[in-house]
Amino acid sequence: MSELVKAYESKDIEARWYQTWLDRKAFAGRVEEGKQPFAIMIPPPNVTGMLHMGHILNNTLQDIFIRRARLEGKAAVWFPGTDHAGIATQTMVEKKLRTEQGVSRRDLGREKFLGHVWEWKEKHGGIILNQLRQLGASCDWDRTTFTLDEGYAKAVLTAFVKLHERGLIYRGRRMVNWCPVSMTALSDEEVIPTAQQGFLYRMRYELCEPTVDHEGNPLTHLEICTTRPETIMGDTAVAVHPEDDRYRHLVGKTVYRPFPKAPITIIADDHVDRAFGTGVLKVTPAHDAADFAIGQRHHLPVIDVLNADGTISAAAGMFVGMDRFAARKAASAELDRLGQLIEAKPYENNVGFSERAKVPVEPRLSEQWFLKYPRVEEAKRVVSEGLVTFHPPHWSKIYLHWLGNIQDWCISRQLWWGHRIPVWYRKGADRNDPANQHVSVDGPSDPQNWDQEEDVLDTWASSWLWPFACWGWPDAQGEAKRELEFFYPTGVLVTGFDIIFFWVARMIMAGLELTGDQSVNSAAELPIEELRKRIPFKDVYITGLIRDALGRKMSKTLGNSPDPLDLIAKFGADGLRFGIVNIAPSGQDIKFDEKRVEIGKHFCNKLWNACRFRQMSGPAGDNRSPAAILARLSPAHLDAYDHWMLARLVELHRDAEKCFAEFDMPNYTNSLYQFFWNDFCAWYVEAAKSKVQASPAQRDHCLALQDLVLRQFLLLQHPVQPFITEELWEKLGYAANFGDLLQQTRLETAAELTASLAALGLAPDPAARARVAAVNDFVTVARTLKAQFNLGSKRDSILSVTCDDASWAILSGDLAETLRRLAGCSQVNRAATQPDGAPAAVSPLGTIYLDLAGAIDTAAEKTRLTKEIERLAKIVTAGEAKLSNEKFVATAPANIVEGARAQLNEAKAKLDENKRLLAGLS
C-alpha cells in the first residue's frame, strides 16, 4: 500500500489505468452460461466525427450501465463501431478534394473517388473512438465494427433482398425531397422545416375568354398568390375549391399562364384552402407534393422546370440555366414588366431545409427505391405493452405518434459512398419493368448483360440493422451464432430524442421483421413471446440535448461548443463524467456550464483525501474481501455512529439498486455525493477522529468500519468514476490477489450485505439513528450559537447544558468525546440553573448556554430569541390547528397523527424555553 499524494491528479492515473485495462482485456465480453447477458450497442458515431458534449453524456451513461452490469456479475459487452455516414462523409471528402486538388468527384469517377474516401477513412476515421478511450469508455474494442465492413455490408444487402422478396421494396417515379447541393433524394426525416423570410407574390392570370364574376361584374383575370414565381413555367392548371361560390362557375374555363404564355385549365379540387390568399392556387405538379397529387387526380401534364442542381431546365423555356433563386427574382421582374404583378409583400413561411447541406430542398419527381415499413403494428405494440420501455416514458408517445403517420421510406440516395443497391437492370431494357430487374446479394451470373443500379442506400437503411448485423447476422456460425443468440435482445439503448424516428423506431421494425424464428413470419400477428425475442433492446434511455449556458444549441458557428478533451484535461475524465451526469436532468435539455461540472472534480479530490486520511489514521488491515474486513469488526465495539453508518451503507446500496432499476442517473450521482460527502466525511469520519486517537483496539475497529465503507463506496462509485476508484482500490489493498481489478469484483447487493452483517451480529440498531440525529442536532445548535458570537473555530469554548437525566445520559455517555469534538468545545457541563449572562439556544437534548468571558449584547440576544420564538410559534399554531381538527385526527394515518403530535410537543417545549430565556433578559 503506497502512500497517496496530497491532491488528486487525474492525468497520469487515467492514462495508466486505461492501458492496464486494455492489456488485461478487461472489457472483453463473451458468452458465459449461467450469467445474465447484458449488451449495449453504441450508437455508432459518424466515422468523420469529433467528440462533442453530446457524445460525452451519451457514452458516459452507457459506460455507467455496462460497468455496473459487470459489477453485478452479468456477462456484459459494450459493442463499439462507426457509421459510414453517407452524405456527411462524401461531402467532406469532396470538399477536401476540391480545395486541395481542384477536382470534383465526377472528374475522378466512381472507383477513384471511393478510393479517396477509403483512404481518408483509414487515415482519420475513428479518431472519435480514440477520444472515447480518454473518457474511459469500456468498449470491447476487438469487436469494433464499421457499417461498410464486408460482413456488415452483406447483412445490409441481405436485408434489402429479403424485404424485396417480401414485396416491401419497390421502385417508383415519385415526389421526393431533393437536395440540389448534394444532388440526392432525402427521406422526410432528413428535411428540417425552417422559417424563412420571403415574399408572397400576388399576380394576375388573364382569362382566355373574359367573363363575369359571381356578382355579374366583368371579369378579365384571376388573382393568384404564390411564394415561388420561378415555377410559373411549370404551371399546368389553376385550381379553386369546388364549393367556392366566387369561382365555381369558372371551372372548366381557361386562363393564360403568364410565361411562356399558354392556356391552362381552371380545375376544382378539395385541397384548395378558400381562406388562403385569393382562394386560387396555381398548380405546378413537378414542384410541389400537393400539386403533384392534384395533378394525378386531374391527369395534368407535368413540366419539370428544374435541373438536379437547382438551375432552370430547358423544359421551362425561359430563364434556362439560371439558379432557382436568381430565377425567382427574374420571374418577379418579368411579371412586373408584363403588368401582372400586383404586389410582393414580405412573408414568412416554412421551407424544408436539407439537414446536411443546409439549403432548401426541392420537391422533385424522380425514380427512387421505396420501402414500406415492416411490422408497424407490432412496433407500436412492443412499446405500448412495455416490451420496450422508454426512459423517461413520455417519449413513447412521440414514438407511437410518429408510427401512426408514416409514409413509405425513400431509401435510395444518388451518392457513391454507401451500400450500392443490389439490383441489376437488363442492359437497354425498361428499368421499371420488374422482369428486367435482378435482385440478389451476389448479382447475376451473367454480369455482362446487366447494369448495376447506380444509387446507394440511405445510411439509416444500414444502421437500422446495427443491433443484430454487428453479431454476424444473417449467417453467423459457431461462436458468433451463440453470441447473437445469447446477447440479443440487447439491454439498453442510450440515445438522443432527435433520432427516435431516424433510428430507434427503424431498429425496432428491422428487428421485428428480420430476427427470431423466420418460419413463423407468415402468421397474421406474431405472438408476444416471439416479439419478445425479436426486439432489439429492452430499454431506451433518451438523453437531453446539451445546450450552452444561455440555452442555445451548441454550434461551430457560435463557437459555444467546448472541446471535451480540454474539459478532460481540466477536470479529469472522472470529474467530467460525474459532472455531466449530475447536471443532466432526465429527458430535459441540459444547460451546460463549465462551472457546473466542477463538482465532479471536487468530488474526486474529496474521495482521494478521505482515502488518504484513512491511510494516515492507522495501519492497514486485511482488506482483501468483505469477509476479511467484517472479521475485524466486533458487535461489542459498535457505538451509535457505527450503527448509523452501517445502516446508511446498506441504504446506499438499496438506493443505487433503485436508481438503476429506474434509469435515474442524476439521482444516482446525488445519492453517492450526499452519502460520501455529508454522511461519511462530514459526520462519520469527523465523529471517528476522537476514536482513532483512543486505544489501539478502538482505533483498529473504527478503521475497519471505514475500510468497509470505503470498499463498498468505491464499488458503487466505480461506474461513474472508473479511474480514481480503480486506483484507490489498489492503493487501499482491496484486491483479493495481487493485481486483481476492482472491475472484476462482484458488488454485494443490499440484501447480501444486510445478511452478512446480521450473520456476525453486526446488524445495525435502528434506534441508533434517532440517537445520532439528536446528537447531531445538539452539535448544530451549539455550532450555530458559537458562530453567532464569532467563536466558530474556537475549540476551547465551554458549554453548559440544562437538561433532564435522559438527555444528560446521552451527552455524558460513550459519545461524550465525539460530541465535544464535533461541537468544537473543550467542555460540556451540566448546569442546574441558568448561568448568568450566557447566550442560549434550545436543542433536543437540552438548553445550551455558551460561556462567554464578557457580558453579552442583550439587544442582539433579544432579537435572536424573538425571531426563534416567532418561528416556533408558527409551528405550534399550525400544529394545534391541525390536531384540534377532528377530521384530521380521525382520517389521517396513525403515524402521521403521531408525528404531528410529537412535533407539536417538541415545538411547544422549545417555544416555552425560548420564552423563558427571553424573559430572563429583561
Added chain:
RNA sequence: GGACGGUUAGCUCAGUUGGUUAGAGCAUCUCGCUUACACCGAGAGGGUCGCAGGUUCGAGUCCUGCACCGUCCACCA
C-alpha cells in the same frame, strides 16, 4: 392547427403513491490555513412552489381553465 414537455431560492435543478418546519449544488455574506481535503471546514441570508378556481381534514404534488417559454408533428400555395 394538433400533440408533448417546462414554469419551485439570484442561477441550474431535486421533490417518490397528496401527509411533520419545501431541499441540493453554485453564487452571496460572516468566521476559520482546527493534526485528510481552501478542489476545504463552520454558520447565515434567500422561496406566498407561473396565475385563477376546484377536490380534500390536508395540495409544490390531484382536477379544470388561463398565461408564458420550449420542442415535435401537420401538403396553407
